Amino acid sequence: MKNLKDILYKVSINQVFGDTNIAIKSLVFDSRKVEENDVFIAQKGVSVDGHLFIDKAISLGAIVIICEDFPADKKERITYIQVADANEALAIMSSNFYDNPSANIQLVGVTGTNGKTTVASLLYQLFKKAGYKVGLLSTVKVLVDEVEFKATHTTPDSVTINSYLDQMIDAGVEFCFMEVSSHGIHQKRTAGLTFSGGIFTNLSHDHLDYHETFVEYRDVKKLFFDALPKSAFALTNIDDKNGDFMLQNTKAKKVTYALKTLADFKSKVLEKQLSGTLISVDNTEVWTKLIGVFNIYNLTAIIATAELLGLEKLEVLTIISELESVSGRFQYIISEDGITAIVDYAHTPDALKNVLETINDIRTGNEKLYTVVGCGGDRDKTKRPKMAHIASQLSNQAIFTSDNPRTENPQTILDEMEAGVSPENYKKTITVLDRKQAIKTACKFSETGDIILIAGKGHENYQEIDGIRTHFDDLEEIEKCFNQLKKK
Numbered sequence: 001m002k003n004l005k006d007i008l009y010k011v012s013i014n015q016v017f018g019d020t021n022i023a024i025k026s027l028v029f030d031s032r033k034v035e036e037n038d039v040f041i042a043q044k045g046v047s048v049d050g051h052l053f054i055d056k057a058i059s060l061g062a063i064v065i066i067c068e069d070f071p072a073d074k075k076e077r078i079t080y081i082q083v084a085d086a087n088e089a090l091a092i093m094s095s096n097f098y099d100n101p102s103a104n105i106q107l108v109g110v111t112g113t114n115g116k117t118t119v120a121s122l123l124y125q126l127f128k129k130a131g132y133k134v135g136l137l138s139t140v141k142v143l144v145d146e147v148e149f150k151a152t153h154t155t156p157d158s159v160t161i162n163s164y165l166d167q168m169i170d171a172g173v174e175f176c177f178m179e180v181s182s183h184g185i186h187q188k189r190t191a192g193l194t195f196s197g198g199i200f201t202n203l204s205h206d207h208l209d210y211h212e213t214f215v216e217y218r219d220v221k222k223l224f225f226d227a228l229p230k231s232a233f234a235l236t237n238i239d240d241k242n243g244d245f246m247l248q249n250t251k252a253k254k255v256t257y258a259l260k261t262l263a264d265f266k267s268k269v270l271e272k273q274l275s276g277t278l279i280s281v282d283n284t285e286v287w288t289k290l291i292g293v294f295n296i297y298n299l300t301a302i303i304a305t306a307e308l309l310g311l312e313k314l315e316v317l318t319i320i321s322e323l324e325s326v327s328g329r330f331q332y333i334i335s336e337d338g339i340t341a342i343v344d345y346a347h348t349p350d351a352l353k354n355v356l357e358t359i360n361d362i363r364t365g366n367e368k369l370y371t372v373v374g375c376g377g378d379r380d381k382t383k384r385p386k387m388a389h390i391a392s393q394l395s396n397q398a399i400f401t402s403d404n405p406r407t408e409n410p411q412t413i414l415d416e417m418e419a420g421v422s423p424e425n426y427k428k429t430i431t432v433l434d435r436k437q438a439i440k441t442a443c444k445f446s447e448t449g450d451i452i453l454i455a456g457k458g459h460e461n462y463q464e465i466d467g468i469r470t471h472f473d474d475l476e477e478i479e480k481c482f483n484q485l486k487k488k
């Protein structure tokens with residue numbers, strides 16, 4: 001049990017009704033999960049207003065209500081606290097509840113449209129190899145040093161974040177790398193955390209369903225850097241159009257990285273192959289297993305971060321060559337007949353373009369490139385025609401298919417994708433609604449030397465149709481197809 005008064009430290013409170021010097025059990029923002037002696041925080045959500053569940057929470061045992069608007073009828077023996085922003089209050093209370101774990105760990109946040117998981121996961125790998133205990137909060141998984149937990153979000157809610165950080169402190173973790181999504185920033189999931197550093201990867205089109213305009217999306221990302229303390233570093237990709245903008249109002253130490261522009265940390269691509277890339281960092285040649293210029297941006301961010309956190313340059317450059325690509329990010333297998341299949345999580349126009357350009361760069365002869373791709377349902381619809389155009393323009397054959405239609409009609413999503421295909425590319429596209437069949441089709445079309453890109457799902461091991469998730473794994477599916485080819 002904790003004392004409510006201690007947990008309210010630094011929360012911006014408008015009005016209090018009732019006693020604050022009381023013992024409470026835990027912080028809960030979902031009325032369905034409330035138990036005896038809990039604090040219920042009413043959040044104004046995207047689909048429903050948490051204030052509607054205040055009485056339900058009390059009936060289940062909540063003794064404190066944190067809300068933005070007081071209910072008309074207040075119950076006796078219940079403490080009601082009116083705050084300016086319930087999301088922010090929840091985040092600050094979560095930090096207090098767990099004794100501010102972020103202040104006792106070197107916490108680095110990674111934000112940007114693409115590359116967050118890659119950068120955070122590679123930093124985890126690098127610091128592990130350097131001998132430290134490390135934490136990771138990512139889209140793919142959560143790691144408390146070597147103990148793995150399932151990830152539910154890219155950036156979890158503030159109670160979950162602080163609870164993991166608390167476990168990391170108990171496990172002796174010194175560095176934690178976390179992804180900071182735009183939803184996370186907007187919903188104040190990371191408010192009140194003490195960051196040692198922030199990294200900006202890049203900004204391009206995504207989530208224009210949630211954020212109304214690109215400018216709003218960009219400004220939300222910037223808020224993360226605005227909030228960094230003076231003691232932190234703010235590392236930005238200065239080659240990106242918005243790299244400079246992100247750091248405009250930060251109090252943190254500004255540091256830049258780039259491949260093209262003059263920057264504090266700079267790398268150069270020397271040689272590209274399917275097995276890896278040769279780069280030059282400060283006149284030292286380094287071989288990396290990672291593929292694609294975009295990944296060299298990620299690596300440069302990692303090298304800079306490691307140095308900013310005190311690691312020796314030589315040690316960092318040695319470890320770089322040992323880093324493995326992250327699951328579902330440019331993961332490839334080659335069939336016995338010499339067909340290459342690449343599974344990649346490219347689910348934005350920019351990521352898809354980068355991956356296809358990378359493949360086209362590495363291609364040597366007349367081999368054909370088949371791209372299997374879909375777009376998520378109940379997500380940014382304006383990505384659909386753009387991604388279809390890119391896939392058809394940059395491949396020999398694009399096979400449009402389903403990628404988590406969620407509650408939408410899968411055919412409607414495909415129609416919206418097809419609308420983006422230019423007439424000269426019509427002949428290069430087909431649609432196969434069922435993803436399994438689409439992968440099979442790509443496999444049937446392919447001959448020795450050809451390349452199949454399966455984009456959009458990466459590490460995901462499910463397909464969500466009509467709101468129901470069933471097991472589905474792109475890598476497993478293509479392996480099955482390759483095995484069948486073997487039998488023939």
Ligand SMILES: CC(=O)N[C@H]1[C@@H](OP(=O)(O)OP(=O)(O)OC[C@H]2O[C@@H](n3ccc(=O)[nH]c3=O)[C@H](O)[C@@H]2O)O[C@H](CO)[C@@H](O)[C@@H]1O[C@H](C)C(=O)N[C@@H](C)C(=O)N[C@H](CCC(=O)O)C(=O)O
Pocket residue numbers: 029030031032042043044045046047048049050051053152153154155156157181182183184
């Ligand atoms: C769109 C979005 O971000 N939604 C998040 C949001 O839910 P919401 O606002 O829809 O919640 P709501 O259903 O309106 O409910 C409002 C409040 O009432 C409460 N409630 C609701 C019902 C009830 O019976 N009792 C009750 O108390 C809810 O707990 C909530 O506090 O707040 C919830 C609690 O924190 C999140 O779990 C939920 O994430 C949903 C599941 C989600 O899919 N989010 C995705 C879009 C997301 O956040 N993605 C980003 C990554 C994006 C990227 O790729 O960059 C991420 O960080 O994961």
Ligand SMILES: Nc1ncnc2c1ncn2[C@@H]1O[C@H](COP(=O)(O)OP(=O)(O)OP(=O)(O)O)[C@@H](O)[C@H]1O
Pocket residue numbers: 112113114115116117118119139154179201202294295297298328329330344345346347350351352354355458
């Ligand atoms: N620096 C980068 N610039 C552009 N594209 C990238 C970059 N890094 C990775 N990608 C592409 O974006 C895809 C997703 O990468 P990653 O999972 O690292 O991004 P993310 O920002 O974590 O995505 P999410 O928003 O879903 O969490 C990769 O599979 C690759 O195609």
Ligand SMILES: N[C@H](CCC[C@H](N)C(=O)O)C(=O)O
Pocket residue numbers: 154347375376377379403404456457460
């Ligand atoms: N973090 C992204 C993941 C998209 C992955 C794609 N497979 C889809 O389901 O749309 C989102 O929630 O928008």
Ligand SMILES: [Mg+2]
Pocket residue numbers: 116117118138139140154179
């Ligand atoms: Mg991610």
